[in-house]
Amino acid sequence: MSAITAILVATLLGQGYYSPEEAQTLFQQANEAFYKQDYAAAREGYEKLVSRGFGGADIHYNLGTTYLAQGDLGRAVLSFERSHRAGGDGPDLDANFALARAQQLDKVVGTAPEEPFLQRVVGATSGNLVAWAFLGTWLVGFAFLLLFRFLRPGRRTWAVVLGAVFLVASLPSGALLAAHVWVHETLHEAVVIAPTLRAREFPRDEAKVSFEVHPGLKVRVMEETGRYVRIRLPNGLEGWAEREGVAEI
CATH class of the missing domain: 2.30.30.40 (SH3 Domains)
Incomplete structure (x- = not known):
């Protein structure tokens, strides 16, 4: 995701106080400050964007890199995590993530208790894939039932059967989607x-x-x-x- 795309998406989904043009200008100014090693000014610019709803993957990544340059390890890792959660990826993010983790004082040892079954299932499945599977099977099933109304008597059986099959098939993915939402809200x-x-x-x-x-x-x-x-x-x-x-x- 490019920086401009991240800003436009944030404008549509976030509650920002900047226009897209103002946000892009501030983003560029923060980038220029970073390249000049004026990390305080860069940090201030990125933080303003984040606080006003422009929290795209690129902005969080740049903010994390600025924190890392200032030695603020905790907030650097936090921003990299938020960048990853917002869809960020790539070798630069991985490299800075690894650099930040290498500086951590805590090397936690020991075996964690086994996660509950529901959390293990959610962790092993893709939320986006589950959502599309549920939406697809449910819409196809509903479409067949809707088609039932327009068919003449005697030709409706196949539409009912197929509609019922797809609707029943949507139940497992619907339950798994609900599990994803529940874990996301509670974890x-x-x-x-x-x-x-x-x-x-x-x-x-x-x-x-x-x-x-x-x-x-x-x-x-x-x-x-x-x-x-x-x-x-x-x-x-x-x-x-x-x-x-x-x-x-």
């Missing part, structure tokens, strides 16, 4: 952005610290209460940490 991933994030046994300041993690580590947010969130590390270790220390992808 929250985040990145540690605090210089040192202390995870406690309970969501209280006086609770014992169980472990510490550092910028750039990807975690899962399990639940929240007050100013604390319960995070789970990739190896399954859990603890309560301050909400401001992590940012959701």
Whole structure:
């Protein structure tokens, strides 16, 4: 996706305060500032675009590269994750991702507990493919049932049978699509952005610290209460940490 395309898509889908021309100008100015190694100005420009709804893959990638140049590892990984989630890919993103991960202090070891069956199924299937499969079979089935009304008596049986077959065939993909939506809404991933994030046994300041993690580590947010969130590390270790220390992808 080109930078201009990302901006136009964001204009249609996002709630922006800039016109496409203003956003493109700001994007170019931020790029020029980055090339001049004026990372503060580049960061300010990209952050303005993101805060006003222009969060395309290219903008998140450039923002992540700027954070990385400034040594802000947590926000660099966060932006690269958001770029990937927005459809970004390619050798540049992979290379900077690898560079950022190599700088992380935390090397989490241990085996994570097995994911629930539903999450494993969702992780093994493509959400877009499932959505198209459901939409396609449902529309074809509905079209055959609609055709039933225009056929003469005695010639309707095949339309009913085919319509029923396609509608029944849409049920598994529909259920899987619902599972994708449910997991997407309930499974929250985040990145540690605090210089040192202390995870406690309970969501209280006086609770014992169980472990510490550092910028750039990807975690899962399990639940929240007050100013604390319960995070789970990739190896399954859990603890309560301050909400401001992590940012959701």
